[in-house]
Every structure is written in C-alpha cells, then in structure tokens.
Amino acid sequence: MAGVTPKTVSRALNDAPHVSKAVRQKVKETAAELDYHPNLAAQSLIARRSYLIGLTYERPSPSYVVDLQNGALGRLEDGRYRLVVLPFNHVASRPEELGRLLLRAGLDGILLAPPACDQPALLDMLERHKLPYGRITPHSELDRGIVVTMDEAAAGQAVAAHLLSLGHRRIGIILGDPSHAASLGRMEGYRRAFGDAGAAIDERLVVTGDFTYDVGYRAARELLAQSPRPTAILAQNDDMAAAAIAAARDLGLAVPGDLSVAGFDNSEVSRTAWPQLTTVNQPVRQMAWDAADRLIAALDGKSDVSGSRRRDHAHELLVRASTAPPAN
C-alpha cells in the first residue's frame, strides 16, 4: 500500500471513522486487486481472539458427524469464525487429555457433542481456563455452560410406545455405547413406555452395543437366537437397526413380517435401508446451529440478550416400513 500508513489502511478496511472517502475507496480497491487480507495472527494477537471454534465428538456415524458440522458451519457462514474439527476417542477414560488438546488448540470456544459434553472433569478444566463451551445433548449437569438438548427420554418413549401400540411385547433392545448419555436417556424412555403400557422389560432381551453396525449385528444375532424369539427390536441408533435387519434376513426372517425393527436418529441409513427404517428424527443440524449461535453470541458478549442458556429441540417419530404388528 504505497504512500499510506498501515494505520490508515486498517482504518479504511475496518470502516473506522477519520478516513476520507477518497482514501478509503482507493485502499479498498487496491486491497481487492491484490487480494490483500489483514494478517490474522496479528489481529488475533491484539484482539486476544483466534476466531476458531472447535467441535469435538467421538467416532459416531458419519451422517451424525456431518450433520453436526454442517449445522455449526451454517451459523459460521459469514466467515468470521472458522471451524476446527477435533474428534477424540474414549474421552471417558482420559478427559484431561482432551482438555489439554482443546486448550492447546487456541480456540475461542468449543462445541461438545456426546459423550465429551458429559465429562465433568473436562468441563471443570474448560471453566478453569475460561474457555466457553456449548454442549449438544448433554445428559447431566444441565446447568453448566450453553446447553442444547433434545428430550432423549421422550423420544425413546415415543418409539417404544409405537412398537407397544402395534401389539409387540417381546421386544429386544440393543443399547448404544453405555458411556454415551443418550443411551441412558433413550433407555429411560423405553422404560416409561413399557410402564405406561403395563408391560415389563425382559432384561434378558437387553443387550449392549456401541452404536456401530458390526457390534449391532452381533447383538441382533444374540437376540434372535433366543427362544421365544423377540417379535421386535428397538435399536438405539439407525446403524444398529440396519444391522438388525441384516441379521434377520440372514436368518430367513422377514422384516417387518417376522420382526419389526425401529432405529433412532433418522440418519441416511434409515432411508437407504430396506425396508426403510421407522426411527426418530433428532434435529442434529438445528441443534448444532443453535449451539454455535449461542456460543458465538456469548463470545461477542451478547449472551445476556439471548436469554436463557438452555434450549430444547423437539423430536419427531418417523414411522416407516420396518415396523408392523406382530405375526401371531
């Protein structure tokens, strides 16, 4: 920028006062021409901000991850903030390690998906270092930080009630990773639905998976090997439900004729599977958007304006082709 001090350039580009129209115009033109952009490191240094938002999650299904990212990115679209992805496995066993990773990453704020959002040790650490965080569908300590939730129990109750209302009573349940709070909440909802229907959960028909297809397949095989065989399977996510369908098919069972299967999440698999899965829509995208929105509001000092810190999003039961009344 010839003949102009950096200060003036700064003022011109930032639409600060005390710059003549002519100079501002010229500076902007020249900047555009040279594709000049102020050095972010220098801006960060002085503003004490990195304009980086982190997103942490733990090897869940691709569609969940992408929804999460796209939701957050949708809010960041103006380009002022950037999204850094920080997947991390086995948080439960080493929360401080994730904490150090996050602190070292130089973020302005962090979005925590399950199960990281439910690690008190991690939250302690973030608070100690004054790193703002948003929690997406946490299960415990709902008064800490920015919280965006869906009522997992209500959703679980809805899908279980659907199977019960069709007449199923011998219902196998494939749990997700027990360290994910969602797993507990959904199970809680199942229990309520059974209670409401005057039915009881047979603990022998409850097996633990980890939200993955492969483990879900083995769990389904285990359930279907029992006698009397369950007439329906409630899987805690769609990947495991798809696996249950595959297991049924490999045993020569028709879905939903011989076995009804319900999933959870309304992920892509639930639509590409055959028959299409009855599932529950979890508005992941919207929740991630909302969490990012409120995190940024907090970073910009507008948190008080936006009101309460917690926000609930509604679930939606999607009855599709994988569930029907039991055969007998």
Next chain:
Amino acid sequence: MAGVTPKTVSRALNDAPHVSKAVRQKVKETAAELDYHPNLAAQSLIARRSYLIGLTYERPSPSYVVDLQNGALGRLEDGRYRLVVLPFNHVASRPEELGRLLLRAGLDGILLAPPACDQPALLDMLERHKLPYGRITPHSELDRGIVVTMDEAAAGQAVAAHLLSLGHRRIGIILGDPSHAASLGRMEGYRRAFGDAGAAIDERLVVTGDFTYDVGYRAARELLAQSPRPTAILAQNDDMAAAAIAAARDLGLAVPGDLSVAGFDNSEVSRTAWPQLTTVNQPVRQMAWDAADRLIAALDGKSDVSGSRRRDHAHELLVRASTAPPAN
C-alpha cells in the same frame, strides 16, 4: 512464571540451549501445573505460520467426507497442525469466491477434494498467493501441486468389466455430477471395458445424476422405464446405486435376479444396503492421509526428500450380492 523472563520460559519449553537443567525442570513443572500453553497467535505471528490446514470438499456423501477428514486428521494427530473444514458448494460456478475464502482463512496449506481440486482458476489463485495445496484425486493438470490419485478409469473399467463378464449387455449408466472429474474418469473406464468386450454403450441408457440418492432414484426410474429394460445398472457412486435398488424394488424387480446394480466408493451404504452392493473401494482415508502427509512435508521444507509429487493408490473391486448374470 515468577522471577523468570519470558525468554527463559520460551527456551526452557522449547528445549533450546542456554538454560540450566534446574530452571528448565522447574519451568516445565510449573507450566504443566498451570496448564500453561504459549500463545498461538504470538507464535504464529513470528513464525509466519498458522498451523492450520484447510480441507475443502463439496456436499458429497457423509461417509466420504468423514473418511477424508479422518484420513487427514490421522496424519495431523501430533496436534501441531489443526484441521479447518471448509465445505463449499458449486465451486465450478465461482472458483474465485472459494479462493478468497481460503486466503482469508489464514491457512498454511489446503487439501482440495473434488471438484475444487480441478479448478484451474482456483489453483492459479493459490499459487499467486503461495498457499501450498494438496489435491485428492484430481483429473486434470496432474503436474500442479501435490497430487494423490486413484486411477478412476481403471476402477471404472474394473466394475464395468465385471458386469460385462457376467453377460450383461443392456447396461444402464447413472453418471455423477458432471462437474466432478471423477465422473468423467469413471465413464472413460466404462467405455474401455465396453470396448474390450466388443460391446457398445447405448447412449439412451446413460443418464446424468449428481451423486445424491434422490436424483439417483429418479435417474434409475427413468432407466427402468425404458424398453427393453436394462439388465444391469452401473451407478457412479453407492448412494445412487442404493437408490437404483430402491427404484427396482418399487417396480417389483428383484436385485440381482431381474436387475444387477453396481456402485462405486465402498461407502457405508454399500454395506448396509440390501443386497450388499458390488462396488469399488476407493481408499479415501489413505489418500487423504497421504495428501496431508506430503502437504506437511512441503510446509516443513522436507518436500524434496519425499521424492515425487504424485502418488497413485490402488482401487479394489468388491463383488458382493447385488450383481449376478442376467436372467435371460
């Protein structure tokens, strides 16, 4: 850090000389205790590095995106570099806009997935601003930047040859988004296979999709409405192949009995679909890892050591349950 100059702290933590063992030890202990980390903005400012790597792609299937990310993240695991995700739609129509976005993001380097990796205008811009880039499976200008490829044509040839060898001749083809170079390369492979088999591609049986399930479904319906009906469908990715299966089913056609379907990518859908899809494995994770590896080597000034700039990864034909000889 009481009683010690910042300089000494810096030296101690960076294992630089001129610090006594005692002081270094003490500094390190105190730093660990306070979870102190050097300010990244300040380090970036002086080092003229942000330690941020960008990853750009365009709304492809979730599993592709996640493989891409995980591949790159696998290489970044030491935590020195961080990954910023920058999805961008319709690059073809506005490459300079993406260029500006990338330049403004303050990255040290950028990984480009299709179709961004094939935009000469974008590459020009990045080179003009000396922003190093790695290209994952580009189709054109293979001598620019760091290039990681799979021979799409060879892979396309393999899957087409498979159908031809089963005896299919009326083969419908569902193309992907024509702006993705992969689409062209795969088609080229199909042509070669047809040529080798002494067969001809019937252009009326070639329809254009965009790699998405929904458009794939409509394309499949269009193909299956023709008479004589094709006995097989080659879809350029698994999502569209899954859609083709659904379309066949909705018309009462058995797969693979009445219609064989082959996909591309070995994505999650290809395994959760039923019947499981015959497809081609594209080692996305490894390619992303490799691209990140070589990009970082270049950033660290070690690019000459690693040798050639281009690298090919092998495809793998996965014959599963969705293909069989034609009925008649």
Next chain:
DNA sequence: CTATTTTATGTCAACGTTTACCGATTCTCG
C-alpha cells in the same frame, strides 16, 4: 478573517512470543 470545531492523517505503544546479540558466570585445560 480569525477563532473554533470537525475531519483527516500520522506517531507511539502494545499484544506474547522468538531470534539475534551481549555480558556475566562457570568450567576446562595448559
């Protein structure tokens, strides 16, 4: 046409680190 305000431009310092350099202390060896 001067006094006063408004507007435009420039200077200095600061953000937190690292590099380059310098002085002081301790060590080594003749």
Next chain:
DNA sequence: CGAGAATCGGTAAACGTTGACATAAAATAG
C-alpha cells in the same frame, strides 16, 4: 592460576495489526 571456551541469563527488536493520542488540515461559525 590465567586464558579461552562453554554455559547461563538478560535485553532489544521484530512479527502485523489496532487503540490511544497528537497533530495537521479543512470546514464552519462568529
């Protein structure tokens, strides 16, 4: 024990930007 080398600690400057403040120029008022 003294000369040189190695080690340790510190100071000044720089990275590129912006905020606080000062000064110069232009516009306005009296």
